[in-house]
Each structure stands twice: as C-alpha cells, then as structure tokens.
Amino acid sequence: MDLFLNDEQTLLVETVDRYFAAQHSPRPARDFANGDDDAMGAFPALGELGLLGILVPEELGGGGRGVFELALVAEVLGYHCAPGPFLEHVLATAAIAWGGSADQQTRWLSALASGAARATFANTGDDRFEHVLHPRGADVLVAPVGDGLALFDPATARATVELVSGFDLTRKVGTVSAPTWAPDPLDDGGALAARVRDAALVLLAADAVGGARRCVDLTAAYVKEREQFGVSIAHFQGVKHQFADMAVEVEPSRYLVWAAARAQDDRSPDSMRLAAIAKAHACDRFVASSRTAVELHGGIGYTWECDLHLYLRRAVFDRAYLGAPSEHRRRAAELAGWTAAEQSA
Amino acid sequence: MGELIADDEHDVFRKEVRAFLEEWWPADDRRAFKRAAIDRGFLGRSVPTRYGGSEQPPDPRKARIIAEEFRRAGAPTDGSIGMSMLVPTLLERGAEWQRERFVGPTIVGDIAWCQCYSEPGAGSDLSSLRTSAVLDGDEWVINGQKIWTTEAHRADYMFALVRTERDVPPKLGISYLLVGMHQPGIEVRPLRQMTGTAEFNEVFLTDARTPADWIVGGRGEGWSVANTTLKHERGGVGDVAGVASMFQSLVKLAQRRTLDGAPAIENPRVRDRLVAIEGFIEAHRWSGSYQFAQSLRGESVAPLAFMNKLSSTNIGKAIAELSLELLGDTALLSPLPDGARPGDERWLMQFMGSLGLSIAGGTSNIQRNIVAERGYGLPRDPYPLADDRAS
Secondary structure, eight states: OOOOOOOOHHHHHHHHHHHHHTTTTHHHHHHHHSSSSTTTTTHHHHHTTTTTTTOOOOGGTTTOOOOOHHHHHHHHHHTOOHHHHHHHHHHHHHHHHHHOOOOHHHHHHHHHTTTSOOOEEEOOOOOEEEEEEETTTTEEEEEEEEEEEEEEEETTTTOOEEEOOOSSSTEEEEEEEEETTTOOOOOOHHHHHHHHHHHHHHHHHHHHHHHHHHHHHHHHHHHOEEEEEEEGGGHHHHHHHHHHHHHHHTTTTHHHHHHHHHHHHTTOTHHHHHHHHHHHHHHHHHHHHHHHHHHHHHHGGGGSSSTTTHHHHHHHHHHTTTTTTHHHHHHHHHHHTOOOOOOOO | OOHHHHOOOOHHHHHHHHHHHHHHOOOHHHHHHHHHHHHSSSSTTTGGGTTTTTOOOOOOOHHHHHHHHHHHTTTSOSSHIIIIIIIHHHHHHSOEEEEEIIIHHHHHHSOOEEOOHHHTTTTTTGGGOOOEEETTTTEEEEEEEEEEEEEEGGGGGEEEEEEOSSOOOOOGGEEEEEEEEESEEEEEEOOOTSSSSEEEEEEEEEEEEEETTOOEETOOOOOHHHHHHHHHTSHHHHHHHHHHHHHHHHHHHHHHOOEETTTGGOEEEEEEHHHHHHHHHHHHHHHHHHHHHHHHOOOOOTTTGGTTHHHHHHHHHHHHHHHHHHHHGGGEEEETTTTOOSGGHHHHHHOOOOOOOHTOOOOOOOHHHHHIIIIOOOOOOOOOGGGSSSS
C-alpha cells in the first residue's frame, strides 16, 4: 500500500507544526538549555495538544491512534528541536497501553494521556538504571525485568535520581538507583519489550529525520541570504552541490521512517527489521546533515549562538541512544537470515 | 481510504493482466502480441483510439500493475524510445497529420525512432547545439552531428533538435524536426562504450533532407516542445525495481564468495555495508511510493521528484563499490560484453554500467543543480561572465 497522509494525519502534523513555528523554534530549546534542572520544556503544551495520549485508547482519554501518528508527531518535534520530556513518556505509555493489566491501565493511562502524570523509560539495568530521560519528578518508570518490562514508582521505591550533564541540551539524562524496588510486571513475555523497543527505534528515527530536514531548510535559507563576492553564496556550485547532496540523502529517508512506523501498526513480518534499518539510516543522515549544515553556514555556524549546534547535539544523542547504527544493521542482517550458499559439486 | 480506489478492484485487474500474458506471451509475432494488448487496453493507454491506441482513462495504479506484470513476464511494453518520448510529444504538440501518420505504427513497433539531441559540443549545455537546418524550397536541409544516439542503427526515423533561427537567444533558435534515417545524407557510426559494446552511435548529417512540414511545433519552438516531454518524465515516479533487484543479486554474490577465508556473507563488514545500502534502497522505495500516492491525488511531489535519478545512481555506485570488494581477484578477469561467460566477473559490467547511468540522461552534477534550484529555490547558475565567454 502506498504511503500518504490522510486528512486527519495532515491536520495533526500541521497543528503541531504551527504551534512550534509560533514559538519561533528552536527558541524553546535554547530557553530549556538555559533553564534549571526541573524545566519541563514543551511537555505541558504537548499534553494540552493531546499529543501524549496518541496511543492511549479513546475510552481512557487518548487518541486511539498508532505508532504512525506518534512518529509523525515525533518528526515535527524533531524538526523544531522541541525540548523536554516526550519520547520516554510516550514509550512508557505505549508499554502500559499494549501490555498493562486492566488495573495498571486504569491507574495510569488517563493521567499519562493528559500529562497529569509523567512517565519515563529505562532500557538497561537491574536496580540502577542509566541513561534515563527526564528522570527527576517522573511519576512512574517502565524498566526491563528479565525478558519483560515492569512498572515502578520512584517515590515509593525511594529511588535516587542523579542527573548527568548531557551533550544534547534539549533532553535531561540521568541515573535512577532503587536497590529495594518491587517491580510491578507488565506482560510477561519478551514480545512486549521487543515491540516497545521497535517503537522507540522508530520514534528516534522520526526525531532524527525531522531534525535533519530542519538542517536542510535552515541551510537553504542561509545560503540564499548570505552574500560573498557580490552574490548570495547559493550561486556557487560548490555550495549548491554540497547542499543538494545533503538534501538528497535526507528527504527520501523520511519515507523510510514513515514505512517503518506503519509497519509497526500493521504488525507486518518485516516490521522489526525495518525499525532497525530506519533507526540506523535516519540517525546517520541526521549526524551527517547537521555537520554539513554547519559547514555551509561558515564561521557563524560554529558559534554557540547559532541554532545549529542544538541540532547537531540532538543528532549525536539520537544516534547513540538505544544502540549505534552498526548495532542495528548487524541485527537487521541477522534478521534477514543471510547465510552462505551451499557450494555446488 | 477516501478518494483512493479500493485494492480489490486492482487485485482483480492484476489477475486479468496475468491471464492475458499467460495466453499471449511468449509469442513469435511481437506485432500481433502488441495489437492484442492494445485491444485489451494494456498498451497504448494514453493514446486515442483514432491514432491506434487504446485510449484508457488515466489510472496510474493500473498502469503500474501492467508495467510490473509485463516486466515480470519479459513481454514488450510501451517502453520504446518512440512510445515514451515521441508519441507523447506528438499528442501534445504535433500536427494532426503527424499524429495520424506516425503514432499508430509506432505503437505496434512498425516504426522505430531514435532521439537526436546531444552533440559533441552540446551535452549538458544542450541549447548550444549547432546542427543546423535551412529551408530549400519545400525541404529542410540539415547539416551537423549528433552523438550518444541510442538505437540509431535500428531506427527508421529520428526526432531531432536543430538550429533554424539566427539572431535570437539560443533556446529560441531551435526547432524540432522529424527526419527519415534511410537517406544518403545520414551516416550512423556505432560508438563503442568502455564495456566493449556499441549501444549508441554518432549520427552525421550531410545535406540530409526532410519535408518542410515535418516540424513539430512552430519554428524556434523546439526547445519548449522537447521540454514538454521532459516535464512528463520528471513528474514520474522513481522506479526502485532496478536497484532493488541489483541488491538481491549483490546479496547472492556475497553468499557465494569468500573473504579472508570465510564466507563473505558472514563477514561483519560486508553485512554492515549491505544493510547500509539497503537503507538507501528502502528510502528510495518508500519515497517512490509516496510520490505515486501524491500524484494520484494531484498533489505536488517537489522536491522529491527531482531527486529520483541521483538517489538511484548513488545506490548503483554503492552496489558497484561493494561488488568490487566481493569479487576479490575475480576482478582481474574481463567480462565478455554479452555476458556469455558465467563467472562473477560479469559484475564488472555493472561496475561500468552504473557509471554510465550517472552520466546519461542528465549528469549527476546537473541533477544536483536541478535539486537545489528547482527543489529548494536556490538561484539558477549564472550565465558566464562576458570576460569568460568562449569566442
């Protein structure tokens, strides 16, 4: 089936885009970077716009939609370098929506959908979880236990939260230690963990594609405006071609991510593989295009005041978080089942 | 699904196409096959029946199904130079008598065409072409040289861009002429590519002649007439089938080769590069899917539509580079041009062919210009400064 956005999806994208454009993005990212440890960035607005509950069933106050819609939103947030909690919150929400018991869902999903409660997500660890996003003040943590996932309440577990100084200025990262926590398990199989992991890869890829497209657009605008040697530098073929190569690598990658997101909702046989390929590909493109964007901006591109480093830092984060591209390509190769041909006599 | 046609209808259609192909192909009589396909509405779809086509309502999904199934069966399609380039041009800009005379025979393959645009001195800068035509009574007399002319040795006619007007800007001095190939004033010389084969030619025109009314469009309108067809092509969807199929062959190559004493397909570096290439292929595939869906709805596909050739040729290059690693010292052997030798050295043909594709039909640097200028509004390349202009 061919890819396209229906009217509802188009409206969703336009609504979110309009909101952040009105904020003169990435100004909110810059404000967040200058703010304190408890800054929430765009999170409250995302709650008000109904974006946190996209995966939550309608009867629990959510949008009753899928990973595709969530990825579309993630892409717009990536485009605008939207700061603060989102990714880990919606992933934890997904885990509960897909694998929570009736009680767990009743307790958490409405509040998570509205933003009244905030969740985060750990992908490694036992009682000490590293690289947790926005851990301070989270009401619930979804973490791996054995092959599955479980919930716990950091307050009840008397968890210690320590923020680290992160390279990405738009997300807070820290460690959560809770030696005495009692996990409240979600679905007991490994299937939920894999499904949430694949959704995470797709959402990261979507963030990366959005950010990469912004780098392309910012560069197009800059080179058309910046004058040297009597003309805008966009006239020079070196600039034009370097820009074109960046655009040609970035723009089609958007549709790979869309396809990977839709495959999650279709639960198609190749969805796991496509998620891995999308994460690897999109994150490589974001890092590369953020660097090219800086190059094409010249000296000003290298300054703190220029917005580009906000994207470059986010690109590095997206690439490193949940596994480097090479790791996901390795997984994709395994999933392909590629083996040596039998030697003929 | 809103306004998109339901899938069931197209599943039924695909079965119909397959049933037709099972009945009619393979066939010794290609002309009879084509006539049958036209009668069924599978070929000549965009051509009115009065010119010999099947005049079907536009349906890109059906068109795509037909293309896929015919290609799968190895059956002839509407892919000839005449069908893909000349017929749409005549339908849009030709005189009625030209449509009546040329379109029908072209569809069934009675007439073969070649495209005479490029010249030794006019490649990327096509509008600087110098082949000229002057009116002598009721005939054009044409002198000049064309190059890279595919199928010239098999063509009955050419459609050519020639200079007919003086003292106007270069693009306004060009006319689009139809010329018979079989005449003393036209000499076709094969051009041998680096692969060893001669798939295209030089065409020398020495007082070649064609009737005065074998002009498509008016005098000096040739550039716009030629661009009419290019506009249709450019709006088309990038086809991933070629590179996807090449990738599958590359995987098979890796499955049967060894590297560092172990199966190449198990080598981590090879696996990483394969999946990295696959990322670009899937991006190309799904961007094509999106472009197709958008075109069905009459929505814009810029800037994506300008990126298809460059994306595709970049993938071809990456495949060629990895194939070289997989070949090892098999790359010391020469592939025969016709691929008769069954060894893996035949991959060296793709190594060369992928290079040719990045040059033909608009070089990669021209594509980069097109992406930047038409896709993102960067300014067009300036005309040469007066001091630098060649005398």
